[in-house]
Amino acid sequence: MAQFKNSTVKIDNEEKMSGKALFTDDLPSEGFLWVRPLRSNIPCGRIRTINVPKLPKGYYWVDAKDIVKENVVNIIFSDWPVFADRRVNYYGETIGLLIGPDKAKLEELGRLLQVNYDEEIPHFKLNNSKIHKSFTKGNLDEVIKNHDFMLEETFETGYQEQVYLEPQSMIMWLDGDKITIKASMQCPFYIKNAVVRTLGCSPDKVRVIQPAVGGAFGGKEHYPSMMAAQLATAIMKIKKPLKMVFDRSEDLMYTTKRHPSRTTYTGYVKDGRLVGVKAHVGLNGGAYLGCSGVVLNRGLIAVVDSYDVPNLDVTGDVYVTNTMPTAAFRGFGSPQTIFAFEMFIEHIAKAIGVDPVEFKLKHLVKKGQTTAVNGKFHDDIILPQLVEKAMEMSDFKRKYKEYSKPGSNRGIGISTFLHGCGFTGSGESTIINAQLKLTKDENDIVHLYTSQVDFGQGNRTTLKKIVSDTLGIPEEQVTHEAPDTDHTLSTGPTAASRTIIIVGYLCEKAAKHLKEIWKPGVYQEWIEPYVGPDYIHWDEDTLQGDAYPGYAWGVNIVEISFDPITYQVKVEGAWSTYDVGHAIDERIVIGQADGGLAQAIGYGYLENMEMAEGRFRQKTLADYIIPTSADLPMMETELIDNLFAYGASGAKGCGELTFVGGAPALCHAIEMAINRKIYKIPANPEYLMELVENGKD
Amino acid sequence: MVNHYIPSSLKEALKVLNNHDCYIMAGGTDLMVVKHQKSGIVPNFDKDVCYISNLKELQYIYEDEQGVHIGAGTKFVDIENSMIVPDLLKQIIHELASPNIRNMATMAGNIANASPAGDSIVGLYLLDAKLELVNVNGSRLVPIEKFILGVRKIARKSNEIIKEIFIPHHDDLNTYWRKVGSRAAESISKVTFAGGYQVEDGVVKDLRMAFGSIGVTCVRDQKIEQKCIGMTVEELHKNIDNILNDMSKNITPITDQRSTKEYRYKVAMNILKDFLNVIE
Numbered sequence: 001m002a003q004f005k006n007s008t009v010k011i012d013n014e015e016k017m018s019g020k021a022l023f024t025d026d027l028p029s030e031g032f033l034w035v036r037p038l039r040s041n042i043p044c045g046r047i048r049t050i051n052v053p054k055l056p057k058g059y060y061w062v063d064a065k066d067i068v069k070e071n072v073v074n075i076i077f078s079d080w081p082v083f084a085d086r087r088v089n090y091y092g093e094t095i096g097l098l099i100g101p102d103k104a105k106l107e108e109l110g111r112l113l114q115v116n117y118d119e120e121i122p123h124f125k126l127n128n129s130k131i132h133k134s135f136t137k138g139n140l141d142e143v144i145k146n147h148d149f150m151l152e153e154t155f156e157t158g159y160q161e162q163v164y165l166e167p168q169s170m171i172m173w174l175d176g177d178k179i180t181i182k183a184s185m186q187c188p189f190y191i192k193n194a195v196v197r198t199l200g201c202s203p204d205k206v207r208v209i210q211p212a213v214g215g216a217f218g219g220k221e222h223y224p225s226m227m228a229a230q231l232a233t234a235i236m237k238i239k240k241p242l243k244m245v246f247d248r249s250e251d252l253m254y255t256t257k258r259h260p261s262r263t264t265y266t267g268y269v270k271d272g273r274l275v276g277v278k279a280h281v282g283l284n285g286g287a288y289l290g291c292s293g294v295v296l297n298r299g300l301i302a303v304v305d306s307y308d309v310p311n312l313d314v315t316g317d318v319y320v321t322n323t324m325p326t327a328a329f330r331g332f333g334s335p336q337t338i339f340a341f342e343m344f345i346e347h348i349a350k351a352i353g354v355d356p357v358e359f360k361l362k363h364l365v366k367k368g369q370t371t372a373v374n375g376k377f378h379d380d381i382i383l384p385q386l387v388e389k390a391m392e393m394s395d396f397k398r399k400y401k402e403y404s405k406p407g408s409n410r411g412i413g414i415s416t417f418l419h420g421c422g423f424t425g426s427g428e429s430t431i432i433n434a435q436l437k438l439t440k441d442e443n444d445i446v447h448l449y450t451s452q453v454d455f456g457q458g459n460r461t462t463l464k465k466i467v468s469d470t471l472g473i474p475e476e477q478v479t480h481e482a483p484d485t486d487h488t489l490s491t492g493p494t495a496a497s498r499t500i501i502i503v504g505y506l507c508e509k510a511a512k513h514l515k516e517i518w519k520p521g522v523y524q525e526w527i528e529p530y531v532g533p534d535y536i537h538w539d540e541d542t543l544q545g546d547a548y549p550g551y552a553w554g555v556n557i558v559e560i561s562f563d564p565i566t567y568q569v570k571v572e573g574a575w576s577t578y579d580v581g582h583a584i585d586e587r588i589v590i591g592q593a594d595g596g597l598a599q600a601i602g603y604g605y606l607e608n609m610e611m612a613e614g615r616f617r618q619k620t621l622a623d624y625i626i627p628t629s630a631d632l633p634m635m636e637t638e639l640i641d642n643l644f645a646y647g648a649s650g651a652k653g654c655g656e657l658t659f660v661g662g663a664p665a666l667c668h669a670i671e672m673a674i675n676r677k678i679y680k681i682p683a684n685p686e687y688l689m690e691l692v693e694n695g696k697d
Numbered sequence: 698m699v700n701h702y703i704p705s706s707l708k709e710a711l712k713v714l715n716n717h718d719c720y721i722m723a724g725g726t727d728l729m730v731v732k733h734q735k736s737g738i739v740p741n742f743d744k745d746v747c748y749i750s751n752l753k754e755l756q757y758i759y760e761d762e763q764g765v766h767i768g769a770g771t772k773f774v775d776i777e778n779s780m781i782v783p784d785l786l787k788q789i790i791h792e793l794a795s796p797n798i799r800n801m802a803t804m805a806g807n808i809a810n811a812s813p814a815g816d817s818i819v820g821l822y823l824l825d826a827k828l829e830l831v832n833v834n835g836s837r838l839v840p841i842e843k844f845i846l847g848v849r850k851i852a853r854k855s856n857e858i859i860k861e862i863f864i865p866h867h868d869d870l871n872t873y874w875r876k877v878g879s880r881a882a883e884s885i886s887k888v889t890f891a892g893g894y895q896v897e898d899g900v901v902k903d904l905r906m907a908f909g910s911i912g913v914t915c916v917r918d919q920k921i922e923q924k925c926i927g928m929t930v931e932e933l934h935k936n937i938d939n940i941l942n943d944m945s946k947n948i949t950p951i952t953d954q955r956s957t958k959e960y961r962y963k964v965a966m967n968i969l970k971d972f973l974n975v976i977e
Binding site: 689 | 736737877880882883885888954955960964968971
């Protein structure tokens, strides 16, 4: 079964290393008109008038009045208008588009265009809940009546910006009466569906083609749908090819971020065991809900991370505020709760005077136990092996003892975590219904068609590898082009760590079937629908049952040194072990491991994005600080196989897994070095100064 | 409409500056950022620009009996690699911005930009650097602290150009440098500190302290330094709290998108304390 482990050269290596790859902004676009969004400059109010200056010939203004059918962006919960209509609900909301051939002229017109508002008092507090969820497990009331120790703590996490290398960009033109779109994206069919919905047109009038894409991290899951709906409205009015490319600072200020969170836990200990937890998770959803309800679900499902807590009472809310809407970002709600719970469980251990790491290991979930949402862990869980290996790699036990001594100014921390792969619950069979098409031409070349976008993570290579290995033919005999909605069926969005576990599995099954019917020299086609494990049952309304088809597992260990003069943290070492089922391509998984952990470490101590009066204060990459290679140590990663029955050769997901545990491992290490408790991230020097000078042990 | 001048000699450049009020562009690494509009739109220059990056006669480093002379057109990378530039400056430059910026930018540009977070400025204050300003009529030598007047405010007359940075020799000065940025590389400073001292037979012969990013300009208070000179090292260490107290009134940082005034103040004090403790 281990035939895939060998690392291959990624299909897109040459074109990207050489600079030949064409990203959206590089595509030929002669005669295209530039599109400049005109955005709200207040956080909340009614639009009284929009005074558009006299436009020169060839210049256009498009706004809510031009909506063809429906003024809404098709996202999971569709409440976000394509253009603000009569009122604005956050600073930066798009009111309309100025369109024309000269960028500088558009800026000038933008300065002349006047919007008059009746300003209203904006709402920034997290108390206006629009989505409320709850579930229980066991019987927390019994535990509350009968326990030895109780602790309540609140944790906060901040905004995080994706900082994909390529900013949001899209071009759109009419091919006859068909709208054709190329864009930086994650989900071609989401874009297509968004256009179909706002225009009310037939699906065959919209085609989405993916060019080279420079990173996404969730930031291109929904936002391109917004851009496409705006441009489609414009193109129906003016019938000219259009181009919209964001500058970096525009992208920082006006696109979706990770949800800030506030999580409160009350933990109950009996006989040295954490027997019950009451939890509340609050997310700042911004002005519109979009996918926030699903983000909350994922956060709630991961509410006790990889630990077994038999009695739970869990609630969560998405709060609406007059701020930029928050949306998808690697981890999708679970990094927030996993950070909070990892910190909380160690704080409990410290409070009852036991070793935090031993306490955590005692609580690790095991196969056959129930999940937080009363599903079952059906598959083998190899967390103890992952922990042991990671500890051995990092010399954890010696360092842990040594750095625990006061004044060492050094620390080492460990986190264990899980990530549910694929869409939540039965979403894969009920919402997405992926179908994969495989064809073979007369020359016996096999063509693989998916809607998975390779934005750097390597799935053009890995999915193709699954097909060629399963068929037992050379990789060169299989093609896997970037998605084109006219040529591929929807295999679903490139999100939720579903590409390998779901689409990879489809590739393997389809290839097996094609192999069975293989006739040399003739055209053949096979369409494979996704059928998940039949033992998975999920109730979306009550959040009860098996939340995911399968889980990937991981352990992060981070070592730091602390400078007591400047309160700065230096990351000295990082070690990880993962159970991703089985690596289709080890180097690609290591790429995810290094990148995911780097992004997670940044989330934990560097990446600070503050909101003041509804506006982000960090407007450039000189102020929004992400780690560079100078901030990161060499990272060591080991993978341990644990084959998953419903994955290609046993493979599960890995894209988000490598992100979720980094921040808490880092913060455990910082806590050790400063002998203080951390309650929020980013744990930047300004916060650590407060803790060191005024905090509690 | 603005005009762009690309003189081929310093003499020609001075003539241009005598007749036109210009931005002087060397590496352009600050100016192009300040004047940047949006990608695809030309930078927004509101007056003429005079380009000096091709003037070879401004690109030199040499030393004489008095000190080190650095031509205003010399790029950071060349200063960093020089054998005769004081180590303190080389250390500062090594942590400044990124290699690609250091390949383009000049130290004279860092001075003329007069940002409170200009790193090289702090080292130059500490080393009593002077600037040679020239115009069509002649030249004058101005101490750096008389040249930088405030945030992005300098004492250059519109027909003048910085020709040279002069750094007097300080062969016996021990130096100390601390840059506190948001990350290990490519970061704008939250606090910087350069210290210098010389001790002979247990007596402080020279003591210098310069801070960056904690006020509108670099802060160096020679009155405090003078008080300490002549103390024994032991006395100096006993007086650390007094020195910190004296210095504290000079440390007037702000809160912005990069840090808080509380953090900058506290860290500046911590660093000063560390520096004074290092002296032996």
